[in-house]
Amino acid sequence: MSGSTGSGLGSGNYRPVWVEVDLGAIRHNVREIRRVLAPDVGLLAVVKASAYGHGDAQVSHVALEEGASWLGVALVEEGVRLREAGVTAPILLLSEPPADAAEVVLARSLTATVYTAEGIRSLAKAAGDLGVCPEVHIKVDTGMHRVGGSPEQALALAGLVLEEGMVIGGIWSHLAVADEPGNPFSEVQRRRFDVVCSEMEALGIRPRLRHLANSGATLLGKEYHYDLVRCGLAIYGYAPSAELAPAVDLRPAMTLKARVSLVKEVGAGEGVSYGLRYRPEGRSLLATVPIGYADGLPRGLSGRGVVLVGGKRRPIAGTITMDQVVLDCGQDRVEIGDEVVLLGEQAGERITAVDWAEALGTIAYEVLAGVRSRIPRVYVEGA
Numbered sequence: 317m318s319g320s321t322g323s324g325l326g327s328g329n330y331r332p333v334w335v336e337v338d339l340g341a342i343r344h345n346v347r348e349i350r351r352v353l354a355p356d357v358g359l360l361a362v363v364k365a366s367a368y369g370h371g372d373a374q375v376s377h378v379a380l381e382e383g384a385s386w387l388g389v390a391l392v393e394e395g396v397r398l399r400e401a402g403v404t405a406p407i408l409l410l411s412e413p414p415a416d417a418a419e420v421v422l423a424r425s426l427t428a429t430v431y432t433a434e435g436i437r438s439l440a441k442a443a444g445d446l447g448v449c450p451e452v453h454i455k456v457d458t459g460m461h462r463v464g465g466s467p468e469q470a471l472a473l474a475g476l477v478l479e480e481g482m483v484i485g486g487i488w489s490h491l492a493v494a495d496e497p498g499n500p501f502s503e504v505q506r507r508r509f510d511v512v513c514s515e516m517e518a519l520g521i522r523p524r525l526r527h528l529a530n531s532g533a534t535l536l537g538k539e540y541h542y543d544l545v546r547c548g549l550a551i552y553g554y555a556p557s558a559e560l561a562p563a564v565d566l567r568p569a570m571t572l573k574a575r576v577s578l579v580k581e582v583g584a585g586e587g588v589s590y591g592l593r594y595r596p597e598g599r600s601l602l603a604t605v606p607i608g609y610a611d612g613l614p615r616g617l618s619g620r621g622v623v624l625v626g627g628k629r630r631p632i633a634g635t636i637t638m639d640q641v642v643l644d645c646g647q648d649r650v651e652i653g654d655e656v657v658l659l660g661e662q663a664g665e666r667i668t669a670v671d672w673a674e675a676l677g678t679i680a681y682e683v684l685a686g687v688r689s690r691i692p693r694v695y696v697e698g699a
């Protein structure tokens with residue numbers, strides 16, 4: 317432990333608020349995922365949005381060390397950042413890059429996903445200018461209707477890629493309901509994907525990589541794995557739904573911690589924070605913690621969230637403000653500097669991103685990705 321907060325934070329950080337990312341948990345989760353994959357199935361680690369808030373360069377290094385062979389990002393900017401951090405592994409852009417990014421994509425050796433004629437032509441033009449012959453992955457929309465070419469367009473797009481002198485390195489699709497094990501639509505999408513793959517094969521086109529599965533589909537079953545699975549959430553230690561959780565042993569990698577910055581005692585019935593919406597039932601010790609909604613502690617947890625201090629669950633007292641939150645510690649002793657756990661474990665008690673998500677009516681993805689870069693990340697290698 318070093319620094320003013322006792323958190324291992326580097327110098328220049330004065331506020332005692334930090335995210336602890338357990339790279340040991342990431343390693344464990346990658347191994348757990350690989351355990352359900354056949355030996356010839358590859359793993360693409362999805363590290364978009366700063367690795368769901370965990371830090372993309374750090375997570376990438378660890379995932380690659382544990383046997384992931386690809387990385388996936390949403391934005392060209394994210395791929396460029398990883399290259400600048402020294403990552404040399406293949407990086408797939410999960411959406412078609414904007415036409416004016418084509419040159420950067422190729423110069424940085426990012427693998428583009430394509431699904432429009434314009435997208436293919438702008439990449440081909442940049443490839444000609446740079447004198448390279450890139451591989452691209454064709455994305456087929458098998459029913460989610462977000463991005464991708466329709467199954468009918470897929471063959472024409474494949475033809476165009478070849479005509480333009482590029483290589484089809486992959487064909488892939490994405491499932492809409494993979495987190496719902498009983499939902500027959502995943503099978504519908506899988507069959508549509510198979511049809512497109514066999515139509516291509518009939519024309520002599522057999523891309524090296526066919527892929528369909530996100531974390532949910534990876535846990536659904538081997539028939540969804542094809543040559544590569546694309547996992548995000550599971551790497552960070554959460555199953556996409558409670559039904560899928562038993563399939564693997566996942567450990568949440570993110571802990572959100574802080575220290576109490578001020579303690580005050582108030583009498584029964586005194587109002588607390590904006591709107592005076594919280595009134596303790598008896599004399600209470602209130603602990604102020606310097607974290608708020610501008611850090612990704614959602615204001616929607618006001619009056620319903622709980623936080624760990626002294627190994628006990630403490631209610632959030634009233635409205636969460638932009639940079640501060642107040643906790644009701646009742647009659648228990650609490651002091652300035654005491655450790656606060658907003659996400660994670662303390663003395664056997666545990667609060668997860670799923671707890672927050674349930675209180676907020678959202679999903680763990682949004683909670684994790686919502687923890688802002690304003691909070692410094694500290695990397696540890698837990699057991």
Ligand SMILES: *Cc1c(COP(=O)(O)O)cnc(C)c1O
Nearest residue numbers: 362410490530531546547548549
């Ligand atoms: C984000 C994303 C993933 C990862 O999804 P998880 O549910 O987090 O595993 C996989 N594929 C695509 C296309 C994505 O956009």
